[in-house]
Amino acid sequence: MAKSFKGGIHPPYHKNLTKDKEIRTASEPKEVVLPLSQHTGTICTPLVVVGDTVKVGQKIGDSDKLISAPIHASISGKVKAIEPRLHPSGSKILSIVIESDGQNTVHESIAPFPPLEKLTREEIRKIVRNAGIVGMGGAAFPTHVKLSPPPEKKISHIIINGSECEPYLTCDHRLMLEEPEKIILGTKAIMKAAGAINGIIAIEDNKPDVIKIMQKLIKGTLNLKVIIVKTKYPQGGEKQLIKAILNKEVPSGGLPMDVGVVVNNVGTAAQIAKTLLTGMPLIDRIVTITGSGVKNPSNLRVKIGTSIDFALQECGGLQGETGKIMFGGPMMGLAQTSVDVPITKYNNGVIVLSRKEVTILRDDPCMRCGKCIEACPIGLMPNFLGDAGQTSNWKRAKELSVKDCIECGCCTYVCGSERLLVHYIKLAKNALQNKLEKRKTK
Amino acid sequence: MIDINIIINAILLMGILGAFSAFMISIASKVFHVALNPKVEAINQILPGANCGACGAGGCTDYAEKAAKGLLPINACRPGGAKVASAIAQILGIEEAGFTHKKAVVHCGANETQRIKRAEYAGIPKCREEELAVGGYLECTYGCLGFGDCYLTCPFDAITMIEGLPKINFKKCTGCGKCVSACPRNIISLEKYDEGKPLYAIACSSKDKGSVTRKICPVGCIKCKICEYKKATDQTPWQTCVEKCPTKCIVKL
Numbered sequence: 153m154a155k156s157f158k159g160g161i162h163p164p165y166h167k168n169l170t171k172d173k174e175i176r177t178a179s180e181p182k183e184v185v186l187p188l189s190q191h192t193g194t195i196c197t198p199l200v201v202v203g204d205t206v207k208v209g210q211k212i213g214d215s216d217k218l219i220s221a222p223i224h225a226s227i228s229g230k231v232k233a234i235e236p237r238l239h240p241s242g243s244k245i246l247s248i249v250i251e252s253d254g255q256n257t258v259h260e261s262i263a264p265f266p267p268l269e270k271l272t273r274e275e276i277r278k279i280v281r282n283a284g285i286v287g288m289g290g291a292a293f294p295t296h297v298k299l300s301p302p303p304e305k306k307i308s309h310i311i312i313n314g315s316e317c318e319p320y321l322t323c324d325h326r327l328m329l330e331e332p333e334k335i336i337l338g339t340k341a342i343m344k345a346a347g348a349i350n351g352i353i354a355i356e357d358n359k360p361d362v363i364k365i366m367q368k369l370i371k372g373t374l375n376l377k378v379i380i381v382k383t384k385y386p387q388g389g390e391k392q393l394i395k396a397i398l399n400k401e402v403p404s405g406g407l408p409m410d411v412g413v414v415v416n417n418v419g420t421a422a423q424i425a426k427t428l429l430t431g432m433p434l435i436d437r438i439v440t441i442t443g444s445g446v447k448n449p450s451n452l453r454v455k456i457g458t459s460i461d462f463a464l465q466e467c468g469g470l471q472g473e474t475g476k477i478m479f480g481g482p483m484m485g486l487a488q489t490s491v492d493v494p495i496t497k498y499n500n501g502v503i504v505l506s507r508k509e510v511t512i513l514r515d516d517p518c519m520r521c522g523k524c525i526e527a528c529p530i531g532l533m534p535n536f537l538g539d540a541g542q543t544s545n546w547k548r549a550k551e552l553s554v555k556d557c558i559e560c561g562c563c564t565y566v567c568g569s570e571r572l573l574v575h576y577i578k579l580a581k582n583a584l585q586n587k588l589e590k591r592k593t594k
Numbered sequence: 595m596i597d598i599n600i601i602i603n604a605i606l607l608m609g610i611l612g613a614f615s616a617f618m619i620s621i622a623s624k625v626f627h628v629a630l631n632p633k634v635e636a637i638n639q640i641l642p643g644a645n646c647g648a649c650g651a652g653g654c655t656d657y658a659e660k661a662a663k664g665l666l667p668i669n670a671c672r673p674g675g676a677k678v679a680s681a682i683a684q685i686l687g688i689e690e691a692g693f694t695h696k697k698a699v700v701h702c703g704a705n706e707t708q709r710i711k712r713a714e715y716a717g718i719p720k721c722r723e724e725e726l727a728v729g730g731y732l733e734c735t736y737g738c739l740g741f742g743d744c745y746l747t748c749p750f751d752a753i754t755m756i757e758g759l760p761k762i763n764f765k766k767c768t769g770c771g772k773c774v775s776a777c778p779r780n781i782i783s784l785e786k787y788d789e790g791k792p793l794y795a796i797a798c799s800s801k802d803k804g805s806v807t808r809k810i811c812p813v814g815c816i817k818c819k820i821c822e823y824k825k826a827t828d829q830t831p832w833q834t835c836v837e838k839c840p841t842k843c844i845v846k847l
Contacts, residue, residue: 242725242729242730243729243730243735487713487727487728489712489713489728489729489730513716515718575717575718575723575727578727579718579720579722579723582722583722
């Protein structure tokens, strides 16, 4: 019996669009825009100036703060501009614009690292940090921070998250099918760096082909396990995975580290392996470009900093009347207002929906059916949280522990009144955050 | 027939109960007496009672207490103005601190029809939510979004939304600053205001380059610096600026 958690929903998955399409490498972009913030944490400062020539893999932005990750040039060429450009989050963020010279010269410092057995824990962490690796499943939390738990917290389990619960997305699925060895090497590296004994690869039961391959590959490795989890949204949330697999609950406001677990996406594991094998930092990623508005939906390997416009052209361009373009999955993704936005380290998908598919929610008053409470995977009461957000009652929202909300969108999905619950919750979170910052500055 | 005894009993019982309660209350009022500062009472009487929070206290009563203790300046009450400031000075018997009038000024001049939209927005009609969800559905990332968060928050009814742009009524505006903190794009500021004198303002907050602004807004500041030049050479600088500004983004309010 596949393992799962309480709550959650079963949205239509639409994965057939790209499930059987092999990962294709996109052609070289003429220009890339690299925002200096592609991770959770401090924004990097540029290390180059306008007019500099940069090579592939060269570090062009870094920060000395712990929670941050450096940015690397993804193509070789000339730095055209360093100016605020549109970021997937919607605001304008300082970005480095590189114009390609078409050569793709690799930087001199790029060389393979010694095999994993010869590396120490510290060295692996340093490699991961210098390669600018962040959580590639969508949260963009710097991976080296996850791998360096404080000494009082012992990590017992590493969970490699291959559940991919968001509808439409298939990039992790294809990656697991095509590069399973890399994922296993990456898992071993993560286990060594975090000092964990057990490694678990969690896969949803709607990917039987992947489960077969993975089980075959890890045969004979005692400390690695493949665990099959139930197909349900949000199974890929780290708290939900820990609950389903280990039956442990992450305390309110805590991190998975607090229960001795580190959760990483399969993309992150594969990237770590790639960096160890070739020395190349994080400069490209796999993106699922899909939806009814795209002519030829596919899984593309694109250079980071490529605009969505370029990536869409690679997939045959748009078709029909476009209603909405989203970054990430349809449940948690961010709607975009422009096609000039670059693809960043954490964008796992670009979804184009046609006008007909985009439903505008009515946002009627709550009718107290309680469906959202049943669906909430955290066990919050979204109905009351929505009311608190709508009436700007931040104190009430705080009492109902709004901060524990993972913004998965299950409540909005099941709501009969079509209330914009997640929006109200986000509003309350933002207001509380602002208040906290104000108090700090005082 | 009505039994007269029942009525008498009831009156007696209630009378005794009442007298006893009165006695207990009179004792309690002596024993649990809280010494009230008469000055706090007096200040509370003259405050406008809007509970706007512009002074920095939780409300008017809170401000009265803090002002009497000297924790907050006596001219902090924005809606009260000079009148209240001098009255508080009299009550506390200290020197008057003076009062500068401030009015809220909107630094954006593009109305609903002049704004260029790059997407449709169908979420919660609130500026802050809109800014949070997609970072603005307008081409201009500095200008007014037009959902009227400031209009909803104003405790003095001084803001009206005209064609999606807030218009501030200076007669009603007290300069409490609630709209300043309500605006997610920080385009409202408090400006010094002298009664009778006109107030000039730049109705644009854009930090974009002139060429960018020109493409996306007909009334945005294009950084031509004609105002800086004119201001240095002219006798009535502001009036000349208003006349010379090519996009008419310097306005007289």
